[in-house]
Amino acid sequence: MPNRPEIVCICGSTRFVEEIRSANRELSHAGVIVVAPSEAGRMITNDQKAALDVLHRHKIDLADRILVVNPGGYIGDATSREIAYAQTTGKPISFTDPV
Template identity: 70%
Template sequence: MPERPEIVCICGSTRFTDEMRAANRDLTFAGVIVVAPGEADEVVTPEQKAVLDDLHLRKIDLADRVLVVNPGGYVGESTSREIAYARTTGTPVTYTDPV
């Protein structure tokens, strides 16, 4: 039986949706299972944002590694919380750009 593929959770600012999609595609073609942030075409309410934020932490729980998509080194408040959470759970964190 083949070894289980690595599971990577993508984190990053919603302003980098295109970059996160590209990372998802590249990782998937490399044989990685990708867990990515949810997307919405409409304005998200504060209540929905809270649900999505908590759900994303659960996605980090599933991952072997977190990949932070951070063009130009940008890391926002929500992403900073996700990084801190990953570190407290011992999940390795890597970045697309230097921090």
């Protein structure tokens, strides 16, 4: 589809929900389609967490690139797995803070 807006999937720890929301706003205002992590809350089961992880990998598949929201350079285990998955699919990866 020609002239389609870029699609960016945001990845990052849910502890940075405000930073993720801010990145979402900035990208959206720049005309980018944003796919972001689900805000599941703290009271989810292991099965729900696993299902959300699979869903987020599908979001990465939809994206042209991923943006890792990593204040202070922090990258947790789940985000590391998302980065590794994006690398296997050949997606370009950028970070909000140096790693």
